[in-house]
Amino acid sequence: MLFKKIILLLCLLGVVSTLTAQSMYRKFADSEMKRFPEAWQLDHGKRLYFGYSQGLGCLAMLKVAEKTGEAKYFNYVEKWADTLINEKGEIHLYELSAYNVDFVNSGKILFELYEKTKKEKYRLAIETLVQQLKYQPTTLEGGYWHKLIYPHQIWLDGVYMTGPFLAKYAKLSKDDQYYDKAVDEILITAKHTFDAKTGLYYHAWDESRKQAWANPQTGQSPNFWGRSIGWYFMAVIDVLEELPKDHIRRGELIKLVQSLATNLAKYQDDEGLWWQVIDQAGRARNYQEASVNSMFLYAYSKGINQKYLSKSYKNLIDKLYLGIQKKLLKQENGLWTLIQCNAVAGLGGNPYRDGSYDYYVSERIRDNDAKATGPFIMGCIEAEF
Template sequence: MRKVKMEKFVTVLLALLFLTGCKSLSKSAENYSEIPANKKWSERMALTLMKKYPEAYMIDDKAEPKWDYVHGLNMIAFEELYSKTNDPRYIGYVKGYADATIDKDGKIPSYKFDNFNIDMIIAGHHLFDLYAKTKDHRYLTALKTLRLQLEKQPRTSEGGFWHKKIYPNQMWLDGLYMGSPFYARYNKTFEDGGQLDDVALQFELIQKHLLDKKTGLLYHGWDESRKMAWSDPQTGTSPNFWSRSLGWYAMALVDVLDYFPENHPKRAELISYFKELSSALVKYQDKSGLWYQVTDQGNRDGNYLEASGSAMFAYAFAKGANKGYLTKDFKTIANKAFDGLVNELVKVSPEGYVTLTNVCAVAGLGGNPFRDGSFEYYVNEKKKDNDPKGTGPFILAALQLDR
């Protein structure tokens, strides 16, 4: 009898242990997928970033608040995500960046006005919506400071903004995204749109000096003085086409059009630039849907399919098609590009965290050590997983494509 009771006791105990174990395993499995796969890619990437960087200023592995274009790019993406989802976490993340980088008087401690670095302008683009929502004058003060930089920014002889004070007489494709959408939005919001011709002038000069008529692509940079060792002695252009710089330029065109009224005489001109660039880029799209780091030299050893430029093109094409600037087939092309990103360059951890690989961490021209703009230079710059110059456009592309 005692033996039977003992056997029952052991059976019940084992059953309890089994059930407890199942519950524990079930709970563990829930935690295992912290970001559900049924969420859209825009949220999956955003939640990944928020998990790794609880405060937005920490993006790009920063230890303290820094005013920087990579944060500005991602805050634009988070704002767009908030407008689609209405999830307060996303706008809270954006506001957190503003409040970490702007003091009680509206000054930006980590920003240096006298550097005349046009990259720093886009870092404040998220302040328009924050000011409209909160009427917090700190944000308006910061906006005015950035606008003043553009007013004082050194220019080429024809009126093109220098990329930075330390890069005199130079215009880079990157700078059009860094400065022009902000300039156009500020001018439309606070100045009655009287300077939109000057905004358009920046693109006109890029088209005049950086466009290669044979390929339809644009070179990364142009030196009016022809003094830089990377510049062609006749044309002043740098020697190669870099996909991310072309991505910056494509995004600049499609975004700046948001602030040009339908009847503005320069609007059609900007749309034509965008159409021509988009048509040229399609010729260099790889069968994977992606683009190479050096855009037109996919067959050369060392070149690789690069994520940030590809994401930027996906975003620009999708938005261009959605807005009616491009034909509908560009939406298909954008989806192919996004498929390429997901299938070739995205990794998802068991917890659901998203990693975008093959992102060129940084590339430029001149400086110290000197960057010569050669093929070898571009393909040997380091890569960084989830570099913010890739994550921001990835979120924006996913939103435009509703992926």
């Protein structure tokens, strides 16, 4: 009874002990399933679609299923995929001709679905996405364009969409060239987006230097968007998990992860959080954004578990989780909610997105965006919250 009173007092003071957070991954996953009874509704979806955000949310659900042994999480995902993909492996509303790497992200869930259900259509759908990547336009060095409509451009986001998928396919097909391609995606992107002064990565790079957002000398976009670095951090961590232990370039990826972890730690604020524009904490209209913090929770925690990162980062993780609890996590009507999620951000397009500071802090903010909730669930699993 005394223990419960102490915990209650801490909650009221806003200093929530990690002891109260056991199985938060299950609590939050259940909240998402109640909020969005069908998986296509994740990320506030309005139609049945093979969206990368729904794919991210479903990947988190598969991890909860694996962790808990409860079939309801797996069934939630499989129902979505089974509805989306016909017996020929054709994906509802998928357009190969768009050469959009976002489509590839949801393909990650198909490997486990194929393994568990043995439905051939999931294997055929995987091959459809591989076929896209075989002909995806690339930079001169072989880095995938983000989309056909964004020529000559590499975005950090895209490395997460493609890299782990390629590594999973390498294992499935027993074809090592796909491991090599996954590593190439990471390292080519690092070469052109890394900023030695800050230790951070710019959101994107334009090989042609023709975009208005591109630095005429370097081709780099002008700011460090938190979520884009989160995508990249998760991508490297996930590729390393799939990569053979004796892969000749494995050491380069581990070194990159360790450098990124060290440099990002410099930008964690006193409350344990990172901001929408990472290097400008406290500037007017900037804010502590949920997806970047969820992604870092996942990447740092998994990095420790996989022994790529030192256990000394556990203090950073505890501080981060407490910051999320205090500033970004709410409970309303029995459901857990993540607030301050940046709904979307990109570059170019119409209306034109110029990558400026003002652009990133003006994009729409909403609750329970899957780009935050999916990594939060996975991060809580890795950190045992």
